[in-house]
Amino acid sequence: MTGKADIIRPKWHFALKKGWLNDPNGLVWFKGEYHLYFQCNPYGNEWAMMHWGHARSKDLIHWEECGAALLPEKEYELWQRGGCFSGSLIVYKERLYAFYTAVSSKDGEILQTQCMAYSDDGCHFERAAENPLIGRCPCPDSHDFRDPKVIYHNGRWQMLCGGSSGDAEDRRSHGRIYLFHSEDLLHWDYDGILYEAKDGEGSMFECPDIFPLGDHWVITASPMNRTDFQGTIYMTGLVNFKNCIFYVESSGTLDFGPHYYASQAYRDRYGRLISMAWLGGWEWMPWIRDHGPSEEDGYRGVLSYPRLLSEARDGALKMRSYSSVDDAAREEGELIRKIARGTSAELFRGEEPVRIRGSIERSMGTNLIQFRFMDEDSHCIRVCLDFLFGSISTDFTEADPWIKNGRKLYKAEIGGEDEIPFELIRDGNVLELFLFDGRYAVSSMIYPSGGKFRLLIGNKGAGIKLRYSVSGS
């Protein structure tokens, strides 16, 4: 790997002091604080022998790392390439129940079973004596089978599990979401396949999630080998749990960037829906050659900034960066700036974590607006809004050497918009951009040489006017 990277620890994002981290597995407000659980290997910065890590927070931004909540210790989860895989968490009668996939190997066969552990304090978990609650997947031609998500609906517990019709690595396999139900959290009945991917939609659906939003259900998943490489997709529609049917009405992606994987939706202490994801990806993804240079600092993996989820007028999902109720009232000084026809201007240059919120006004004569995120060596990520063709493109071809995400074009319903609200967070090695009140988002890890980060905004056409405010740590 060439190029000098600056490894800057994020201050507002959760990362381990040492060790490997991937998917978030649960987040609850429980007994006066938030408890966050996630996939981790505390002994090294390589993925191996998965534990459920644990951290606590009062505000979802500043975290205290705690000892692991689930350490692989039972026969059904003791394996170097296995352990306690992803899942979800519920609170029932003042007790936490963690559902996870135990992965082990016997006579060369990989066993993925669904298990449960419970806790009364969020720190110490007891395995259910009945584990594994679900052994082999009852679907006859199933292959992979993991990542249980449990919710309460229709007077009983419902569980979604990710799966595949064949080997997950085989591009001809189709990702699946299985449905189960239970009256007592221990005995689970199989309902069937709630969704099966069509050609090109992915060979395995990892970390499925489900939550109600407005009049619809939203299902998200992280597909392996999807032909358009979207990290986390969403589908909205109606779910008939009794007959195991999902009528999909619309679909999209949670993020256009290379790094937003295994998102799960949670409730904050005020009952608002938030999404958090792993800002990372796997080696089989074309843009991941390794996991970036943060290993030199002894850790790998960062979780996203929490995002408030809401529904746009047309049923699409919107995600704004999290602000607590107190935060929302805080005033920030507003700057106003005009950028002349066909030119661009620098809005920010600095090393410290920064959050820039603003709005761009364009006249109908301005067809193109471009965001450029640059470092001192002119590495550059471009996000371009094309109002004539109704598209958003991301261009990583000149990005720092750790991100090989190329150029991608997405259809976006922006043609008629003349006001473009945006928000940007740059925190250490993380970049998150929200456009149009969070209807479109772009997240990426960045390793700016020189440590400094620059934001430039430009236009093609009649010029733009900007109002924005900058806040720091």
Ligand code: FRU
């Ligand atoms: C998703 C995933 C899950 C699995 C976990 C293992 O990133 O591959 O499907 O449970 O990570 O760490």
